Amino acid sequence: MAVTLAQAINAALADEMEADPKVLMFGEDVGQLGGVFRVTDGLQERFGDKRCYDTPLAESGIIGTAIGLAMYGWRPVAEMQFDGFTYPAFEQIVSHLAKMPNRSRGTVKLPVTVRIPYGGGIGAVEHHSESPEAYWAHTAGLKVMTPGTPDDGYSMMRAAIRSDDPVIFLEPKRRYWMKSDTELPVTTEPTHEAVVRREGTDVTLFCYGPMVRTCLEAADQAADEGWSLEVVDLRSLSPLDTAAMVASVQRTGRAIVVHEAAMTLGIGAEVAARIQEGAFYHLEAPVLRATGFDTPYPPAKLEEYWLPDVDRILDAVERSLTF
Amino acid sequence: MSTAASDPNDLLPPDEPVHLLDPDGTYHADPDHPLDLDDGQLRELYRMMVVTRKVDREAINLQRQGQLGVYASCMGQEAAQIGSAYALAADDWIFPSYRELGAALVREVDAAGFLHLYRGTWLSDHDPYAHNFGLMSIPIGTQALHAAGFAMGAAFDDNPIVTMTYFGDGGTSEGDPHEAMTFAGVFKAPVIFFVQNNQYAISVPLERQTAAPSLAHKAIGYGIPGFRVDGNDVLATYAVTRRAVERARQGHGPAFIEAMTYRMEAHTTSDDPTRYRTQEELDEAAKTDPIARMRNYLTARDLYDQDLEDGIEEQAKATATAVRAGIYDAEHGDPLELFEHVYDDPTGHFDHQREQLQAELAGAVDGEDL
Numbered sequence: 001m002a003v004t005l006a007q008a009i010n011a012a013l014a015d016e017m018e019a020d021p022k023v024l025m026f027g028e029d030v031g032q033l034g035g036v037f038r039v040t041d042g043l044q045e046r047f048g049d050k051r052c053y054d055t056p057l058a059e060s061g062i063i064g065t066a067i068g069l070a071m072y073g074w075r076p077v078a079e080m081q082f083d084g085f086t087y088p089a090f091e092q093i094v095s096h097l098a099k100m101p102n103r104s105r106g107t108v109k110l111p112v113t114v115r116i117p118y119g120g121g122i123g124a125v126e127h128h129s130e131s132p133e134a135y136w137a138h139t140a141g142l143k144v145m146t147p148g149t150p151d152d153g154y155s156m157m158r159a160a161i162r163s164d165d166p167v168i169f170l171e172p173k174r175r176y177w178m179k180s181d182t183e184l185p186v187t188t189e190p191t192h193e194a195v196v197r198r199e200g201t202d203v204t205l206f207c208y209g210p211m212v213r214t215c216l217e218a219a220d221q222a223a224d225e226g227w228s229l230e231v232v233d234l235r236s237l238s239p240l241d242t243a244a245m246v247a248s249v250q251r252t253g254r255a256i257v258v259h260e261a262a263m264t265l266g267i268g269a270e271v272a273a274r275i276q277e278g279a280f281y282h283l284e285a286p287v288l289r290a291t292g293f294d295t296p297y298p299p300a301k302l303e304e305y306w307l308p309d310v311d312r313i314l315d316a317v318e319r320s321l322t323f
Numbered sequence: 324m325s326t327a328a329s330d331p332n333d334l335l336p337p338d339e340p341v342h343l344l345d346p347d348g349t350y351h352a353d354p355d356h357p358l359d360l361d362d363g364q365l366r367e368l369y370r371m372m373v374v375t376r377k378v379d380r381e382a383i384n385l386q387r388q389g390q391l392g393v394y395a396s397c398m399g400q401e402a403a404q405i406g407s408a409y410a411l412a413a414d415d416w417i418f419p420s421y422r423e424l425g426a427a428l429v430r431e432v433d434a435a436g437f438l439h440l441y442r443g444t445w446l447s448d449h450d451p452y453a454h455n456f457g458l459m460s461i462p463i464g465t466q467a468l469h470a471a472g473f474a475m476g477a478a479f480d481d482n483p484i485v486t487m488t489y490f491g492d493g494g495t496s497e498g499d500p501h502e503a504m505t506f507a508g509v510f511k512a513p514v515i516f517f518v519q520n521n522q523y524a525i526s527v528p529l530e531r532q533t534a535a536p537s538l539a540h541k542a543i544g545y546g547i548p549g550f551r552v553d554g555n556d557v558l559a560t561y562a563v564t565r566r567a568v569e570r571a572r573q574g575h576g577p578a579f580i581e582a583m584t585y586r587m588e589a590h591t592t593s594d595d596p597t598r599y600r601t602q603e604e605l606d607e608a609a610k611t612d613p614i615a616r617m618r619n620y621l622t623a624r625d626l627y628d629q630d631l632e633d634g635i636e637e638q639a640k641a642t643a644t645a646v647r648a649g650i651y652d653a654e655h656g657d658p659l660e661l662f663e664h665v666y667d668d669p670t671g672h673f674d675h676q677r678e679q680l681q682a683e684l685a686g687a688v689d690g691e692d693l
Binding site for chain 1: 660663
């Protein structure tokens with residue numbers, strides 16, 4: 001049965017709310033409207049307006065009250081409507097959500113899932129296309145994960161809600177309508193493991209979220225050139241699956257990290273560092289990055305020039321192979 | 324479409340803060356704020372204020388002796404804290420800032436444990452669930468949202484507990500208390516926003532925080548009633564808080580209380596208040612001291628004598644001594660605890676870093692250079 005990523009996440013939310021009466025879903029427009037991307041469609045109707053409710057338009061308030069709700073014993077799933085609107089909640093996430101379990105020396109658990117539609121490629125107005133994942137991955141105490149397939153959208157969402165750690169759950173919004181032929185419920189690999197989406201022998205593409213499909217397309221095209229690309233979907237950005245990254249590079253000898261987020265101090269920098277630490281003698285070329293530029297996210301009419309695409313990825317592949 | 328508020332005038336604070344005790348201890352009965360305290364409870368309020376001040380002073384001494392990195396004194400604010408915290412039931416919750424030693428002692432949080440944050444031994448020493456007392460929150464006003472969420476959570480659970488949060492006059496300028504009051508108003512959450520208006524945010528005086536007629540006037544903007552009370556009057560603080568708490572417990576939603584008080588000490592031990600306020604101002608504030616006022620009241624009621632004072636003083640000294648014993652030269656714990664409680668499931672995180680620290684510790688034991 002064809003399931004979109006948005007439908008898969010919606011089904012995971014519904015199934016987890018059904019399984020655990022402590023799960024709450026809240027945010028801006030998530031109730032009657034079903035969310036601006038319809039990811040929470042039908043949840044209020046099914047579970048009532050105490051389990052799935054609209055909040056005032058206040059992101060710090062959404063996260064701060066999620067912390068209080070979790071301390072009480074609820075299992076909150078909070079939606080940030082768009083990536084660019086997470087910043088008002090930055091302090092609550094970094095100073096409290098991430099730290100409180102540690103500050104309390106384990107007496108307080110905060111099983112909060114923060115859902116964030118992120119990334120560009122949908123022609124959106126400014127502040128609606130950002131990739132803030134490095135902020136969260138840099139913050140101790142948070143788990144950061146992002147599905148690249150509908151199956152992972154379902155399975156990782158359920159795992160995130162069940163986790164007793166706070167989870168930043170990044171949903172690649174340009175892939176919400178991506179379909180896969182899936183029977184739900186589905187259980188995929190554990191959330192902390194990277195997954196090889198396509199095996200190859202020449203170069204490994206490390207990617208996540210919206211770039212998984214782009215990298216698979218790049219691998220298809222590369223095959224026409226006679227290049228065999230391996231595609232590794234990182235899935236978890238904190239923790240990173242170092243062993244899987246090193247193992248892949250030990251096979252291919254070449255690595256390119258692909259993400260939408262700007263290059264400098266992005267996830268790619270950390271991946272490159274770990275690869276050179278763990279697979280130095282296997283490397284045939286420097287680890288390269290195919291990413292967004294170190295500029296503000298551009299206006300919609302320019303985003304095709306900003307976002308990494310198959311061409312930018314294959315250009316990096318060629319540079320790696322000809323090093 | 325309708326908004327929740329009834330008559331807006333019902334939400335406005337009174338022109339003058341509620342006040343039951345004059346500085347000389349004269350009691351003015353107020354039918355809106357009857358006292359439901361027996362003689363033992365009246366003495367108990369006094370005792371807790373005296374003990375708080377003693378421990379507070381001991382903490383300052385410990386900082387001066389290098390035993391605490393810093394300390395934020397609550398001297399002068401004992402009535403505001405103890406009167407309000409005492410108005411809660413045992414199951415009710417408190418979300419404090421970092422200056423609430425008095426409220427912590429009402430909640431029987433270990434006084435030495437309270438100070439470990441300031442020593443840097445640990446970031447917190449008490450189990451919030453054992454005392455219904457949240458962790459100290461240093462980023463200003465942020466805990467107001469935790470309180471609002473906790474109160475929403477209790478209401479969702481049909482649990483008739485009330486949650487109270489403390490912040491200060493400076494805190495009312497931050498965004499989070501506003502968002503907390505917005506949420507609390509909309510969800511009718513049983514939460515009390517208790518503001519200790521101690522006149523200063525470090526050096527910045529109240530008039531630089533707000534142009535509002537009073538801080539309590541802000542509450543109307545959220546559909547919440549605003550109350551004002553003489554925060555150096557422990558009986559008035561108790562009575563006003565009690566009323567707000569019972570109102571919240573009966574399902575009538577949140578309340579905002581502005582307690583007028585004065586921070587007699589520096590902002591923290593790192594601060595030099597002589598740069599921004601005068602000795603004359605301090606002398607004037609000292610005349611409204613909450614402890615002397617309650618002692619005068621108890622004396623007038625024949626509830627105070629030297630035996631009582633000696634007993635309280637002995638207990639205060641014992642507590643201060645225990646604090647000193649708990650803090651003085653207290654060791655930090657196992658350095659490897661750095662890696663504990665960061666994640667419930669730390670799979671894949673910092674395994675190598677833990678091993679690195681283990682190796683560094685072993686090297687230190689072996690006398691090798693790190």
